[in-house]
Every structure is written in C-alpha cells, then in structure tokens.
Amino acid sequence: MAAGKQTTATRLPSAGSVVALIAALSLKRARRANLYKVLIGVLCVPPLAGLLALLSDRGGLVFFDIVVPVYVRYLVPTLMALQAANSVADEVQGKTLGYLFARPIARWALPAGKYVGMLGVSIVLCAASVVLVYLACMGSQVGGGFGALGRSLAAITLACVHFGAVAVAFGAFVVTYPFVAMLLYVLLVDVALGLIPGGLKVVSMGIHLVNVAGLYQPVTQKLGWSADPQLGVGLSVGIVLGVTLAWLVIAMAFTQSHEYRVSDQ
Amino acid sequence: MSAASTTPAVVCDHVSKWYGRIVGVNDINANINAGVTGLLGPNGAGKSTLLRLLRGALRPSKGKVTVLGEGIWGNRALLARIGHCPEHDGVYGDLSGLEFVTVMARLSGMDAASAEKRAGEALDRLGLADARHRPVGQYSKGMRQRVKLAQAIVHDPELLLFDEPLTGCDPVARAAVVKLIRDLGRAGKTVIVSSHILHEVESMTEEILLIYKGQVLAEGNVYRIREMIDEHPHQIRVDCDNPRALASEAVRDGSVHALSFPADDALLIETRDPDSCYPLLPRLALEHGVKIRALTSPDNNLQAVFDYLTRDRGPKGVAQ
Numbered sequence: 001m002a003a004g005k006q007t008t009a010t011r012l013p014s015a016g017s018v019v020a021l022i023a024a025l026s027l028k029r030a031r032r033a034n035l036y037k038v039l040i041g042v043l044c045v046p047p048l049a050g051l052l053a054l055l056s057d058r059g060g061l062v063f064f065d066i067v068v069p070v071y072v073r074y075l076v077p078t079l080m081a082l083q084a085a086n087s088v089a090d091e092v093q094g095k096t097l098g099y100l101f102a103r104p105i106a107r108w109a110l111p112a113g114k115y116v117g118m119l120g121v122s123i124v125l126c127a128a129s130v131v132l133v134y135l136a137c138m139g140s141q142v143g144g145g146f147g148a149l150g151r152s153l154a155a156i157t158l159a160c161v162h163f164g165a166v167a168v169a170f171g172a173f174v175v176t177y178p179f180v181a182m183l184l185y186v187l188l189v190d191v192a193l194g195l196i197p198g199g200l201k202v203v204s205m206g207i208h209l210v211n212v213a214g215l216y217q218p219v220t221q222k223l224g225w226s227a228d229p230q231l232g233v234g235l236s237v238g239i240v241l242g243v244t245l246a247w248l249v250i251a252m253a254f255t256q257s258h259e260y261r262v263s264d265q
Numbered sequence: 266m267s268a269a270s271t272t273p274a275v276v277c278d279h280v281s282k283w284y285g286r287i288v289g290v291n292d293i294n295a296n297i298n299a300g301v302t303g304l305l306g307p308n309g310a311g312k313s314t315l316l317r318l319l320r321g322a323l324r325p326s327k328g329k330v331t332v333l334g335e336g337i338w339g340n341r342a343l344l345a346r347i348g349h350c351p352e353h354d355g356v357y358g359d360l361s362g363l364e365f366v367t368v369m370a371r372l373s374g375m376d377a378a379s380a381e382k383r384a385g386e387a388l389d390r391l392g393l394a395d396a397r398h399r400p401v402g403q404y405s406k407g408m409r410q411r412v413k414l415a416q417a418i419v420h421d422p423e424l425l426l427f428d429e430p431l432t433g434c435d436p437v438a439r440a441a442v443v444k445l446i447r448d449l450g451r452a453g454k455t456v457i458v459s460s461h462i463l464h465e466v467e468s469m470t471e472e473i474l475l476i477y478k479g480q481v482l483a484e485g486n487v488y489r490i491r492e493m494i495d496e497h498p499h500q501i502r503v504d505c506d507n508p509r510a511l512a513s514e515a516v517r518d519g520s521v522h523a524l525s526f527p528a529d530d531a532l533l534i535e536t537r538d539p540d541s542c543y544p545l546l547p548r549l550a551l552e553h554g555v556k557i558r559a560l561t562s563p564d565n566n567l568q569a570v571f572d573y574l575t576r577d578r579g580p581k582g583v584a585q
Contacts, residue, residue, distance in 0.1 A: 012342055013374045021371055025357075032359040095355025099416065102320055102349040103372040104341050259323060 018105045022113025027121065030086055036121060039079055043129035046071070050136030059137035061145045067133055068152045068213050072159040073191060073206035076126055080163035081182040083122070087114045087171020088255055089178045097260060108252035115168045115248065122160045130156050148214065155213035158237065162205050162244045169251035175260070197226045205243060208236035272334060273298050274424055274455035275319060280328035281479075282314055289314035291479040293328070297457060301450035303466030304459040306476035312459040313352055315476065316426045319457070320349050333423060345373055348417035352428035352459070356409055358402025362393055365401055366416045373420035380419075387415040392441050406433035414442065418449070425449060425456045431465050443468050498522045498535035503546060504559040508532035514549045518542070533563075 013021075030036060046067055053059040088111055091097040100110060134149050135142060163186075170182040194204030197219060201207045210216045211231045218228030273296035282289035290311040304312050317323045318330050321337040321344065330337050337343055357365050363384055370380035388397045391411040396404065401412055410433050417425060427446065431439055446469050449456050460466050466473060475482040505511055512524050512532050520538040527533050536542040543560075550557050 011374045012345060013372060018372065021368065025368055028364075029357065029359055094357070095351070095353045096357055098322065098349070098351045098353075098355075099369060100372065101322055102344060102347065103369065104343075104345040104374060105372055106341065 012104050015106055015109055018109040019113040019116055022100075022110060023117035026086065026114050026117030029090075030083070030117070030121075033086075035083065035086060036125070038082065039122070039125055042075070042079060043125055046075070046129060047132035047136045050133040054137050054139045059139060060141065061138070061148060063137045064134055064145065064148060064152070065215055067137070068130070068148075068155065069206075069210045069215055071126070071130060071152075072155050072209035072213060073194065074186075076122075076156065076159040077163045077166075077186040077190070077206075078183065079122065079126070080118070080160065080167040081170070081179045081186065083118045083164075084167035084171040084178040084182050086118065087111065087168050087178065089171040089175045092175040092260060106256065108256040111168045111172050111251045111255050112248070114171065115164055115251075118167070119160060119164050122164060123157050126156050126160055127153055151212065151214045155209045158212055158240055159209050162209070162240050162247075165244045165247040165251070169247045169254075172251045172255045172258075197228060199227075199229050202229050202231070202239070205240055207231075208240050211236040212240070274333055275457070276331040277315075277318075278329045278331070280315075280318060280325045280330055282318060282323055283326045288479045289323075290318070290476075293476075293479075293481055295474055295481055295484055297455065297474070299450075299453055299455045300472060301446055301456045301458060301470035303470050303473040304457055304476060305461070305463060305466055305473050306459075307461050310461075310476045311479040312461075312476055313428055314479075316349075316428050316457065316459060319424075320344070320347050320426055345420065346423045348420065348422035348425040350413045350417040350425075350427045350430055352432065354406070354409060354433075356401045356404075356413065358400060360401055361398050362388055362401055362404070362408075362412045362415070363397040365412060366419050369416040370419045375420065383419050383421075384415070387419040388412070390418070390445065391415045392438070405435075407435045407438035410434050411438055411442065414445065418445075423454060425454055427456065427458045429459055429461070431460065431462075498537050499539040499542075500563045501534045501536065501539070501542060501546070502527070502559075502561045502563055503532045503534065503557055504528075504530060504561075505532065505550065505555050505557045506530060507555045510553055511546070511550060511555045514553055515546065518545055520545065530558075 050059060050063060050067065053063045088097070091100060091110070101107060130152055131149070134145075134152075138144065166185070167178075167182055170178045170185070174181040190204050190206050193200050194207045201218075207216060208231065212233055214233075216231060216236075218230055220227050220230065275295070275297040277293045277295045280293040281291050288311075293315065304315065306312050314323065318325055319332060319337065321330075321332075321340060324338050332340075332343060333346055335343050357368075360368070363381070366384035366387055367377075367381045370384050371377065375383065385394075385397065388394060391414055393408060393411055393415065396408060401409060404412060410430065414427070414430060417427065430442055430446070434442055446456055446458060450470065458466060458469060471486050473486075474484045503511060508526055508529075508531055512526075515521050515532075515534060516524055518541075520536050520541040521534055522537055523535040525533045534542065534546070539562075546560065547557065549555070
C-alpha cells in the first residue's frame, strides 16, 4: 500500500457530533454505575427536611429561604464534585482515554462532552428537588412565594452550570481523587471567601448565586474593606457565566494540550 | 514486506522521547513498510512508547515521526487511518461489546447505522458474535483482548498498531488473533505488533524491529539480522546418543568456539566458522560411531538472535 493514500470511506466527525457522542456515552455509563441513584438519594434529604419543618410549624417561606443558600453554596457543588470523578479522570483511571484519543476527534471535545452529559441531568434533578422542598415547606400555602421559587430555580440552574464546569476542570487536572480536590477548592476558596466580610466576597461564586436567588444581604454599615459589596443580579449572573466560561476554556485547553502520563493511556 | 510499497508507511527520523530524566526511546531511525512487522523487546524496552509516538499520543522530544506520508503529531485527520489496540486491560466494562465497538466506530466518523453494522462485522471476525450483547466487564481476558482488536479494525484503517495483542489469549483466541494479523498483512495493511515473546511474533512475520533500552538494535528480516551479527558465534545443536564422545573430538577442531550440553543426549556447539563446522560434525560422528538424530541451528529462532544482540547490553537484557 502506498503511503498517503486514504482508503477509508469515513469522514472526520464534527466537533458537535463528538460532544454529543461523548455526552451520551457519559450519561449511559453514569446511569449504569447507579450514580444518579446516589444523587437522587442525596437530593431527597432537603424535601424531607422541609416536610419535617412544616410538621413542626417551622416551614413556610422562611425555611425555604434558609434552604436555598445551602443548595447553591454546598449541595450543588458537592453533587457536581461527585460527578467530577466521572469526567476525564474516569477515562484516565479506567485506562480508556487511549481509545478516545486514538480517534480523529478534537481532544477538547472530551471535557465538553462530559460537561454536556452531566449538566442536563443535574439541572433536572436539582430543580425537581428544590420544587419538592418548596411544596413540602409551603404546605397549604402553595401559591405564595412563587417569585422566590422562580429566583431559586434560576440560581440552582446557574449553580449547576458553574460548578459543573468546575467539576469538569478538576476532572481534567486531577486524575486521582478529583472529588476531594474539588471539594477542598469549594470549601477553602469559594465558601471561605464568601464568609469573609468585605470586597473579597465578590470572588465567591456562591455569594453571587445567593444574590441571584434574591437572598444576598450585604452588611454595608461598616466602612472600607470590611463593608460587603453591593451586587446587582445582572452583574452576578454575568460574573458567574464569565467565570464558568473561563473554567470550561481552561479545562478544554488543558485536555487538548496535556500529555497524560504513559500509564494513563 | 509488500513489493508494491513505494514509500514506507512509517518513518521514524532520529526520534527520541524523554520523560523528564527517563529515556523512553532514544534516537530511533526506522522505516516500516506495508505488511506485518514485529516490534520486539523486553518489558520496558520502549515498545509502547514507540507505538504511542506512532499514533500521535506523545510528542517526540526530538526527531520526527511520519505516518502514511504525513507528520502524526497534532494530525487529527490521520488518526482516522490508524487502528490501535492498547496493551492494558482497560475497557468500558459497563458497555456491551457491540456498544463499545459501535461508539469507537462513530468517533471515527461513521454514521450510526454503518457504525453498528461494521461493529457487528468486526466482532464476528474476532469470534465474538455470540457475546456481542454481553457487558465487556463480563468477558474473559481473551475475549477482552479480542474486543480491543475489534475496535481497532472497525474503521478499516491502513495502519494498525497492536501492543502485545496475544496477552491473556487462550489457544483458540490466539489462533484467531494470529490469523487476523496475518490476513491484515496480506490485505496490504501495515500492521505493527509489539511483543516481548519472540515465538509469538515468529508465528506472524519474519519482519522484525528489535528494540532494547529505547534503541533499535536491528531491523529487517530475521535472516538479514543474523548476517549483521556475524561476529557472534553461530550455534549448532546436535541431538545424538553420545554427545560427550562427539564433543571430545569436535573440541580439537579450530572452528569450534565453545561447547555445552543442554541435555543428556544433546550437544550445543558455538562456532565462528559454520561453513567448516557443519561438514565436520557428521564426519566425526561417522568415524567414532556416534548416531546423530538431529542437527539444528537454534540461531534460526528469533530468541537466539535477540539473545545475541542483547547479551552485552545489560544483565537483564534478554526477554523472557
């Protein structure tokens, strides 16, 4: 056979089709590995808590407003961190990365496909969980606080979008225990900065997500560095989307150019 | 090697790959043509690194790898013309054999219908028709090896890189894999098969590339390689009823370099002058009443060639 003569009838797959294929593959594998059962199990806890609050006369919108920040700052990041292990790291640990990279695909499509694969299911599950919390804690008063529910759903969706990107990035950077690495990042950077009074709060995506949910209460009586920044919802949405895009681009660029270890392939 | 070959399918031009201070391969120069080529060397010799360089998974630290006439690093389109079967046992255990191979076909650019059809054909060819709907995680090691080969051939590539393809195969699977490789070679494909077990490669091809400590020791036909090692003694094994009597006579001849007794009824002679030694042995046997059952040269076995070439390169340099 003379070199340089292409005999295969195939054509190169488009980036979109590769992302879709990897997303479908990722979904199928996560379902068979019972990952979603774990997520559903975790997401059932807040609605049960809401029901208990209602039964003990501590429910209502007050309880709902307490629960939503827990979702966007702790629960969603944790659930996404659980899925980080299902990202590029999973391919490396399972020694299946070589099969994918031996195909005529853009390497960046791998984290992109993983992201798409985890995003849809996560948003649906988390949103369903929040709606259940709302129904549980509002009881017979359902109908009141629809605005709060809408804002909360927007914040939850944005949280999934953001922390999903962070999870994919950690899954690409840290091939061993990405769950732990991402959780440390969330606690030591995002949550910790959100707790410090003053302008550093703007770095915490959790604070912006709480703001999108309409629950951000800045302490502005203090002056100088210790005064919390005033944040508009539009600004928070813009910052979260911008940072999310940055995480995704970094994850894709890293996967595209990184030479994973010999034993990884 | 195909006579129709005009340009080598694979050209390594002073290719080196270092992992920090560790040398993966060092200054590899090799031309590989269509047909089956065995990449031989002990574990850690650099075979897998070389295969990864050939499929663009690693960027050479130095030199250039040309595959099917084009540079491979960063050449995504070229990957559609390459099939790869890794050495390790990693597979998508939760997918069925058919799903696994179909996904790989689709990632090579096939549409859904033809990908599934071709995946089925590839699995049939490897004898996995009955197991196609079972999860790969439930396959035996030999079956996993075959499904890995199926995904490598599903898109009908021109260059196939098989890293230790017979690992874990039972005799039936082994025969199927060897037949597949020989068939692919006869069909004009370029097939590079790595192994550290020489007789495995012998069953597939006489074209070999010997690699040791990241360097190519020799390449070409095993007989041509034998010519390259003329400075080493040639071995002649004599199976006879009285090897010690024959040895005592043979040692007096200047052509005999060394003697040993691999078995009670066998004599192994090392000579630097096989042309003189071959006629000498039957004559001595006749004169001293020694009955010779067989006169063979282990040097025609790749193992002997490999032993010769690696003998002086380290205490653990010999495969197996």
